[in-house]
Amino acid sequence: AQSVTQLGSHVSVSEGALVLLRCNYSSSVPPYLFWYVQYPNQGLQLLLKYTSAATLVKGINGFEAEFKKSETSFHLTKPSAHMSDAAEYFCAVSEGSGTYKYIFGTGTRLKVLA
């Protein structure tokens, strides 16, 4: 079965600093990977998704993620944090074999310090 692991349930960065949120996946088949963001009292919103067309994926709000098969990773980055980036971020893998369901990581809460 596929799974994702997010290292660090809480991450704090200063405004303007690099944001790095880690996600590692486990999969015996090519994975379909996603990053979602959740703002307080809101549903989940897609940030970006991995397609096999490119290993570096650009998403909304200046975020990007790089798929590294050798490291089974799909870390999320943003060069310069903004106060509005404070939220919870979830990495997810979509199972193959036609099941179409998502498995989510446990989430990382990002805090941005002024």
Add this chain to the structure above:
Amino acid sequence: DAGVIQSPRHEVTEMGQEVTLRCKPISGHDYLFWYRQTMMRGLELLIYFNNNVPIDDSGMPEDRFSAKMPNASFSTLKIQPSEPRDSAVYFCASRTQHRDMNTEAFFGQGTRLTVV
């Protein structure tokens, strides 16, 4: 499109009462998912449907939980009887079927359930 619509947004009920959560998926989407979010367990998949048919309900915690999808535009998640440990935020999500399985799921705003 208005997106995935869930109702109610908030529900407070007494232990033992029946609770029904509702979801309207995005028109044209073939898959519908019910998730539960808690601090302790994160996002858990409860059940999902394909073309109104339940495909995998292995995440439904107990027989007190049931879900239906009578048509392509409506689904319910029912808890009977409710217990305080059912308190959580329940999300509904939908996605379209595509031969490229890299389609994303769209989430509703969630229903915050409090059982007292």
